[in-house]
Amino acid sequence: MPSDYRILNVFTTPDDLFSGNAVAVFTDAGGLDEETMKRTARQLGTECSFITGKDDEGHATVRFFQPEGASGFAGSASMATAHVVRELDGGEGDVYLAGRKQLIHVIDSGDRWTMLGRSSVIEEIRTEKRFLAGLVGRKIPAIVDPTVKVTFTRSTIVLQLATAQDVRESKIDARLLHQYAMLLHVEPQIYVWAWREDGDVASRMFYGPQGGVLEVAATASGAGRLGEVLVSRGERDQHYRVYQGEDIERPSMIHLDIDADGQVSLGGIVKEVARGQMAL
Template identity: 25%
Template sequence: MISPPRSFAQIDVFTAQSGMGNPVAVVLDSAGLSDDAMQRFARWTNLSETTFVLPPTDARADYRLRIFAPGGELPFAGHPTLGSCHAWLAAGGAPKSPERIVQQCAKGLIDIRRDGERLAFAAPPSKYGEPLPAVLAQVVQAIGVNTAHILRAQVLDNGPVFMALQLDSASTVLALEPDHARLARLKQNVGVVGRYSSGQTRLPSTQSNHTAGTGEPLVEVRAFVPLMDINEDPITGSLNASLAQWLIEAGELPSRYVAAQGTVLGRAGRVHVERDAHGQVWVGGDSVTVVRGEVML
């Protein structure tokens, strides 16, 4: 039996220039698709996430979203949230409120606001936990960092769970050469962040043309995600959200900053973070449509 065509878009997120961010595949008309069909298509796209837009089951939401990585479904993820909202709006989606788009997902209701041409999501609450010393020691060995370079460590959970490490500099973050097979055996997603020092070069000069107008980054972030069946995620909204909640509260980062991610993968992701006067962290960035058409599932 031949399935009817379904509207489809592929969006590059956290960039205004296609090919420099993190792509997400978005099936805009997913009614009637089984879980198996969604998972199969997510493995086929071979992207870090593929999303499926559905009618909401909560009257407060504008649409419902299911998010699949190659390795399974996620309750929430950041760049798929922004990319899917971008695609939904571009396809004629009309939010109930002119000020907010409300996404329903397994994590709950996620507010998304327009920030000029950018979209930003309200970071859901994160759970915190102290890493087990034995597990932390193995993770440190697997990513190849000297313990002298680690400022603090925390387990962060806002849907995806990360062992998060604040390192002493962006240079230390960029120099990491993790043993991905070992991380997979440990079954640990690992996020790392380090600040740029004043005057430090953010990107190789050959990539400098991609940074114009995006804002100078304060930190560099990397995400190693074996639990999603990928080695390194180019740009990770959920991790940046948890890092911001953790490190702004700790006084390590200001209430407004830009994070760079994807540098070692040849990307130039820019994640715009802000904690508002009410304590809500917003995570946003540019998005651009790269592919628009139909898929047969």
């Protein structure tokens, strides 16, 4: 039977409709089983959110799937879903989504949607700079100390580089990424970043499914980990724009805020680009 969906881009730049992360939101997925959801995400090749109904409190119930399989939480998909839910319900203000294990709060910030970051554990990685330089295809002076791994539910290497150009010119060695992941007890993923000349942030996020390496256009989780690193360095009452995705022709912009108490929040512009149906 036909199943309606919408394609939205999340963390877009103000002047580019085709920027940010693409998310497909299925608006009435109550009759779909998990296998169909998984295969739908694989068919579309993009992150998908399935609105399956409402809970006892009236919150939309949702399931999130990447092309690689189910995910319990997804920042881009949550913002896209909140954007659709608010339009469907005709309401205003914040939106709460009922995931499988948690209630997800998506904040209406006027011109964008915002989500609070999660507390993390930060651990310094003690390894030689030459190894990290080899991992990202840069020379040793490009590596800034200290390198850290940041853990929410999964650990990620967060690596500061000397310049935004170093970020742009990074080339990840897939073999080393997977070797380091095993040695450092982290997921095969790395977030590289540097300060731009204007005081904002240039970043790239790489991860390694099935032994390879892929790059992501925009990552709220990566920016959130960066925020936690900055908080650990004493940053407070700060606002940054995090620019990512230009190197894969999907430029994105994430608003990274740190309040006086060290709470990190992540915001982005959401734009709908298409609507359609699938015969599910």
